[in-house]
Amino acid sequence: xxxxxxRLEAARLRAAFEAAGALPVECDILQPSEILLxxxxxxxxxxxxxxxxxxxxxxxxxxxxxxxxxxxxxARAAEPARYTYAGEVFRRQEDFPDRTPEYLQVxxxxxxxxxxxEADAEVFALIHAQLHDLNLRAATGDIGILTAAVAGLDTSxxxxxxxxxxxxxxxxxxxxxxxxxxxxxxxxxxxALLASxxxxxxxGEQIGLREPEEIAARVQALRDDAAEPPLSRDxxxxxxxxxxxxxxxxxxxxxxxxIAVDLPAIQPAVETLDARCDALAGHGVTLSEVQFEGxxxxxxxxxxxxxxxxxxxxxxxxxxxxxTGGRYDALTRQLGGGGSIPAVGGVIRPxxxxxxxGLA
Amino acid sequence: xxxxxxxxxxxxxxxxxxxxxxxxxxxxxRTGSDREYAGAVSGVEGVDLVLLSAGEIPRELAAGRIxxxxxxxxxxxxxxxxxxxxxxxxxxxxxxxADLIVAVPNAWVDVDTLDDLDAAAAAFRARHGFRMRIAxxxxxxxxxxxxxxxxxxxxxxxxxxxxxxxxxxxxxxAIADITSSGETLRANHLKVLAEEPVLRSQxxxxxxxxxxxxxxxxxxxxxxxxxxxxx
Numbered sequence: 001x002x003x004x005x006x007r008l009e010a011a012r013l014r015a016a017f018e019a020a021g022a023l024p025v026e027c028d029i030l031q032p033s034e035i036l037l038x039x040x041x042x043x044x045x046x047x048x049x050x051x052x053x054x055x056x057x058x059x060x061x062x063x064x065x066x067x068x069x070x071x072x073x074x075a076r077a078a079e080p081a082r083y084t085y086a087g088e089v090f091r092r093q094e095d096f097p098d099r100t101p102e103y104l105q106v107x108x109x110x111x112x113x114x115x116x117x118e119a120d121a122e123v124f125a126l127i128h129a130q131l132h133d134l135n136l137r138a139a140t141g142d143i144g145i146l147t148a149a150v151a152g153l154d155t156s157x158x159x160x161x162x163x164x165x166x167x168x169x170x171x172x173x174x175x176x177x178x179x180x181x182x183x184x185x186x187x188x189x190x191x192a193l194l195a196s197x198x199x200x201x202x203x204g205e206q207i208g209l210r211e212p213e214e215i216a217a218r219v220q221a222l223r224d225d226a227a228e229p230p231l232s233r234d235x236x237x238x239x240x241x242x243x244x245x246x247x248x249x250x251x252x253x254x255x256x257x258x259i260a261v262d263l264p265a266i267q268p269a270v271e272t273l274d275a276r277c278d279a280l281a282g283h284g285v286t287l288s289e290v291q292f293e294g295x296x297x298x299x300x301x302x303x304x305x306x307x308x309x310x311x312x313x314x315x316x317x318x319x320x321x322x323x324t325g326g327r328y329d330a331l332t333r334q335l336g337g338g339g340s341i342p343a344v345g346g347v348i349r350p351x352x353x354x355x356x357x358g359l360a
Numbered sequence: 361x362x363x364x365x366x367x368x369x370x371x372x373x374x375x376x377x378x379x380x381x382x383x384x385x386x387x388x389x390r391t392g393s394d395r396e397y398a399g400a401v402s403g404v405e406g407v408d409l410v411l412l413s414a415g416e417i418p419r420e421l422a423a424g425r426i427x428x429x430x431x432x433x434x435x436x437x438x439x440x441x442x443x444x445x446x447x448x449x450x451x452x453x454x455x456x457x458a459d460l461i462v463a464v465p466n467a468w469v470d471v472d473t474l475d476d477l478d479a480a481a482a483a484f485r486a487r488h489g490f491r492m493r494i495a496x497x498x499x500x501x502x503x504x505x506x507x508x509x510x511x512x513x514x515x516x517x518x519x520x521x522x523x524x525x526x527x528x529x530x531x532x533x534a535i536a537d538i539t540s541s542g543e544t545l546r547a548n549h550l551k552v553l554a555e556e557p558v559l560r561s562q563x564x565x566x567x568x569x570x571x572x573x574x575x576x577x578x579x580x581x582x583x584x585x586x587x588x589x590x591x
Contacts, residue, residue, distance in 0.1 A: 037491075037515065038491075041491065041512050041513065041514070041515075042491070042503055042506070042514060042515055042516055043503070043507055045499070045503065045516075046500070046503055046504075046507075094441050094442075094500075097441060097442060162479070162482075165482060165512065166510065166512070169510055169512070171508075171510060172478075172510025175475070175510060179475070187472070187473050187475070187554070188554075189472035189473060189476075189554050190472070190473070190476070193469065193470065193472075199469060199470075200469060201469075202466070202467050202469055204466045204467060204549055205466075205467070205549045206465075206467045207465050207467065207527050207528045207548075207549050208465045208467075208527045208528070208530065208533055209488065209530055209533055210465070210468065210480070210484060210533055212467070214480075214483060214484070214487060215467065215468060215469060215470050217483070218470040218471075218479065218480060218483060219469070219470050221479075222470065
């Protein structure tokens with residue numbers, strides 16, 4: 001497959017998105033790394049290329065368009081707004097050296113505060129329509145249901161906040177559940193600290209920026225946590241039930257409604273899902289052909305906080321998904337300088353699309 | 361042509377490597393003046409000694425410019441992506457022991473595990489407005505380790521030397537570095553986390569999986585490996 005063919009396909013996709021009402025935009029390849037690091041943490045360095053500029057400081061080759069498009073929109077502030085773009089993104093591939101580290105992405109981003117379900121469905125259906133000739137598996141999820149489940153747990157604010165912070169790190173999330181529920185033993189160092197009458201006694205030299213009162217506050221937090229009853233097995237089982245939902249969209253809503261009987265905090269999020277399913281059907285999507293997975297989207301970039309989706313070819317597990325996307329309301333708040341707007345978007349990889357069409 | 365054996369070019373690592381080979385009947389020696397990095401091999405035929413900085417040996421092995429090389433496991437793992445597809449460890453040489461560890465101030469009585477470190481990092485960021493800084497030169501290894509350990513809200517800051525001093529100098533809150541005895545850590549008011557280290561390293565003989573071998577080189581490498589008593 002030639003670079004020219006991929007570029008042509010990218011232009012065709014962008015024209016299709018323009019025809020759907022999107023404004024074409026361009027973004028710089030070099031992005032200030034500080035914003036990306038603040039959003040994603042140190043892990044982004046393993047995924048993005050960093051380089052140094054004597055005047056601008058550290059910069060990254062854009063790992064995606066979402067962040068610059070959000071910044072552009074927040075500065076412009078006309079709404080609702082639809083944008084499209086086509087261009088290279090750069091991702092380090094340490095774990096998959098055979099995958100290309102630079103490829104084209106064509107995206108469609110929708111900023112709209114009127115009807116989230118309708119916006120989700122518009123983006124999904126538009127991307128779906130570009131891929132209709134292929135036999136792809138469409139998978140969806142909803143991070144909002146998981147965050148609602150955590151927010152509704154019968155435990156302390158501190159434990160809920162710790163779980164919320166690690167929603168996108170499944171293993172760490174599990175370790176926290178095990179600790180809070182008493183399934184994992186208390187580490188010996190912590191047991192000793194909690195048993196001590198003078199846990200803060202320290203005679204050595206105090207060095208570094210972290211001050212004694214910060215240490216004292218953490219010890220107090222550990223004591224408070226130890227005094228709390230363990231998170232009940234039933235509560236853990238409810239989280240597991242949400243994570244283990246794997247059905248087509250139409251059945252997933254029913255299944256989650258059952259879970260909501262015992263975990264009423266997820267009820268509004270389940271109704272959001274139901275409204276989205278209706279909107280998808282309204283856009284001509286066949287719900288029995290779309291999978292819903294309770295844990296889908298937890299290991300992607302962590303700005304997605306609601307609807308998430310991906311399209312991939314089940315016959316080609318060696319390839320990354322041909323299209324992905326999701327809702328990122330919180331990102332607009334973080335980048336918005338006081339403002340925020342609900343937003344959802346998705347991207348297609350024209351190179352994967354052509355490979356799947358056998359035009360490679 | 362000949363089989364090329366890369367060995368650290370100076371210091372205790374070179375001397376101990378020479379000793380290890382000598383104990384197995386292969387004599388390695390530097391030739392020429394003290395400043396010239398040339399060497400000779402006796403005890404086996406068809407092997408050339410290449411003296412290199414220990415830090416360059418991983419790259420030379422991966423590129424196939426040397427067939428065998430002695431260096432630390434830490435350097436192989438840090439510098440080579442998918443190291444096990446590029447080199448094969450043949451023998452641990454029993455010296456150059458060092459653990460790559462994470463250390464925090466002794467005063468942090470509340471931090472002994474990665475779980476603690478993560479909680480402290482979250483609180484630190486909330487209070488100080490930036491991510492907790494960990495000074496290291498082993499960026500890839502430490503990042504993988506902290507990701508697997510579920511630590512967030514930290515940043516790695518580069519430190520190519522005197523890393524133990526960064527906390528006192530207020531350029532980092534914690535460090536990740538190689539330690540053998542722990543004395544430097546103690547002298548700098550730091551303690552090692554009570555976790556498995558990031559890596560246990562020692563001087564190791566590696567074989568390149570990429571270096572081409574003709575028939576005579578293959579024979580010479582087989583003879584060297586047999587003389588050394590490996591397989």
